[in-house]
Structure formats: C-alpha cells, structure tokens
Amino acid sequence: MKYIADYIHSRGLKFGMYTNVAEVTCMRYPGSKDHFYIDSKLFAEWGVDYIKVDGCFVGEEFLNTAYIKFGQHLNATGRPIVYSCSWPYYIEFIHKKTPNYDVVSHNCNMWRNFHDVVTSWPAIRTIITHYKESYDQLSPYHAPGQWNDPDMLILGTGSLTDNQSRVHIAVYVMLAAPLLLSCDMKKITDYEKQLLLNLDLIAIAQDSLGVMGKPYELQNSVTLWVKPHLPRKGDKYHSVSFALVNLQSESSSVSFTPGSYSLNSTDGYTVMDIFQRKFIRNVTLRDSISVEVPAEDVIIYTLFPL
Structure with missing residues (x-):
C-alpha cells in the first residue's frame, strides 16, 4: 500500500x-x-x-x-x-x-x-x-x-x-x-x-473564509445561492458570488438586486460571469440584474467591490 x-x-x-x-x-x-x-x-x-x-x-x-x-x-x-x-x-x-x-x-x-x-x-x-x-x-x-x-x-x-x-x-x-x-x-x-x-x-x-453559501428563493422556482468570500476591499467590503440555480425542466427569467444581499460597498461592484469567464458590467447597490436561466442549469456571477 x-x-x-x-x-x-x-x-x-x-x-x-x-x-x-x-x-x-x-x-x-x-x-x-x-x-x-x-x-x-x-x-x-x-x-x-x-x-x-x-x-x-x-x-x-x-x-x-x-x-x-x-x-x-x-x-x-x-x-x-x-x-x-x-x-x-x-x-x-x-x-x-x-x-x-x-x-x-x-x-x-x-x-x-x-x-x-x-x-x-x-x-x-x-x-x-x-x-x-x-x-x-x-x-x-x-x-x-x-x-x-x-x-x-x-x-x-x-x-x-x-x-x-x-x-x-x-x-x-x-x-x-x-x-x-x-x-x-x-x-x-x-x-x-x-x-x-x-x-x-x-x-x-476553496476560499479561506469557508463560508457556506445561503439559499434564497427567487421567482419561477430559481434558487439564488449567495456566498461572501475574498478578496476584500479594505477590511469590510467582501467579494460576493451569486449562483442562480434552475432545477426545473424549463428555462426561467429572473431578476434580483445584489444590494439586497448584504453588499455594502457604496462605490459599487464589477460583475464577472464565472462560467463564461468574462466581465459583464459594473453595478451599484440599487441596480438589478435580469437573466434567463436555462433549464437544469446555473449562472454564477461574482461581484468584486470597486
């Protein structure tokens, strides 16, 4: 052995x-x-x-x-x-x-x-x-x-x-x-x-904070998983990832406001699509994000504080 x-x-x-x-x-x-x-x-x-x-x-x-x-x-x-x-x-x-x-x-x-x-x-x-x-x-x-x-x-x-x-x-x-x-x-x-x-x-x-993401129910049976993690801006503005999970056999249109989920950087955030590996746009705490989540699929956005 x-x-x-x-x-x-x-x-x-x-x-x-x-x-x-x-x-x-x-x-x-x-x-x-x-x-x-x-x-x-x-x-x-x-x-x-x-x-x-x-x-x-x-x-x-x-x-x-x-x-x-x-x-x-x-x-x-x-x-x-x-x-x-x-x-x-x-x-x-x-x-x-x-x-x-x-x-x-x-x-x-x-x-x-x-x-x-x-x-x-x-x-x-x-x-x-x-x-x-x-x-x-x-x-x-x-x-x-x-x-x-x-x-x-x-x-x-x-x-x-x-x-x-x-x-x-x-x-x-x-x-x-x-x-x-x-x-x-x-x-x-x-x-x-x-x-x-x-x-x-x-x-x-594998983020060193080891936070277990929290689920929230959105419209059309989509679950939003929210996970704060590093890197951090200063000592209090975490990056946060949002996973929109659709377990259903049909696609769903959903929208959510990231600022409603414990984001706190008043300078806003830059949004990255993790699977597409590309920049989406910058958002403020008041902006919402709308997206179509395909059937039995997921979209992950990571928001980095500006």
Whole structure:
C-alpha cells in the first residue's frame, strides 16, 4: 500500500482510504472495531491523506464514542489526514435522532449528512434540495477544517449533461463543500476538465473564509445561492458570488438586486460571469440584474467591490 501511495502522490493526487467503526464494512469487508489504534498507525505509515470512516452495523451509543476515539488515534500519528465521518448520517437517518453537530464538528474534519450519491441527475437534484432545506441547521457548524459533505462529485461517470454538470459543481462550490472525485480519470470529458480547471470557480470553493453559501428563493422556482468570500476591499467590503440555480425542466427569467444581499460597498461592484469567464458590467447597490436561466442549469456571477 505504501508503494501505491507513493505512485499516487508522484502524480499530484491524494490517497484516500475507507474503513468502518464496526467489525466489518457496509459491504462486509474487515472493519476497524477494536483496532482503531493499529489501523490509524498503519494508515499514517502508508501515507494516507484522507480516510472515510463509515458507521453501519453499530448502535447509536457506540457511534457517539467510536468516532471521537478514532479521531484521537489519527491525531496521535502526527500525520495530517483528513478525517471524514459518516457519524451524523447514521444518527439521523438510521437511528432517527438529531445529530449533535457541536460535538461532530469538534472531532471530524468533514461529515456526511445525507444519503449516498448515485450516478444520476435525480440524485444530484435531491442532494441540492436537501442542503437548501437544511441550511439553517447545518451552516452554523461549517467553517475551515470542519465541513458539511454532500458526497462526491459524479463527474467522469457519463451520468450528466454539460449543464447538469455545471449545476452539480456550482452548488458544491457555493456550499464550500469538499470537492472529491472517485472515477476513472481517463473518462473525464473535455468539458468536465474545463470545469475542474476553472480557477475562478475553484477560488470560490476553496476560499479561506469557508463560508457556506445561503439559499434564497427567487421567482419561477430559481434558487439564488449567495456566498461572501475574498478578496476584500479594505477590511469590510467582501467579494460576493451569486449562483442562480434552475432545477426545473424549463428555462426561467429572473431578476434580483445584489444590494439586497448584504453588499455594502457604496462605490459599487464589477460583475464577472464565472462560467463564461468574462466581465459583464459594473453595478451599484440599487441596480438589478435580469437573466434567463436555462433549464437544469446555473449562472454564477461574482461581484468584486470597486
């Protein structure tokens, strides 16, 4: 496994592994129960960068102690390893209780809150809807080093059209969600590659403030996701990105006034289309923006303070 890790690292990629806090994994392979110390030590020796820890086949009480102990053993290795927990998913959807996100966020780097993604557009649409409806519950615990995780991107699987791929990555970017790929890299399309290498898009996702974008309902079933981020003018005028998301099967005409969403630079803002990668125009706090959002598509504008 160390040889495989070195091979992966030599190509600029990160090495992710999977285990479960039970005796077996969800697919009945060996799990880590009673072996947290030795497994953590072994993962570190192999050069693992990311460990996904599942939680099937154990009870609520065990989950609430096992994830804390596993994280402590990972920290004791001294190796930086992203600790991805499925803890709150099992508490909420299997044991039908309310997760204690205060405890989860202090012990995990990221955590799954919802069902596994599958390679289909309906699955992506359902995940987006869940995070929109759960914003108030989840956003207080989302910050650098502690991330809500809507599961992996399904790029490279041939499951989405180009516009659906835009929606998929756009909402994850606005959520400041971890952007994870688990696919045959040779099957990533040229357009998907363009999305993944759009540094203006990735800059919003990986902004160091780590703010989880907030959803607002506009007219015609379009959701406006709003995310403040760097760069900043002075010490109080943030840049802000606006994602207009249309999950419907028909296009929608919408308008919104950016100044209504916590913008505060009286000198105005310059507007950039992130997918088109071009300047649109300058706006004041009172100006509105009108746009046609195609079916199952998204438009992202970033406003930089002047």
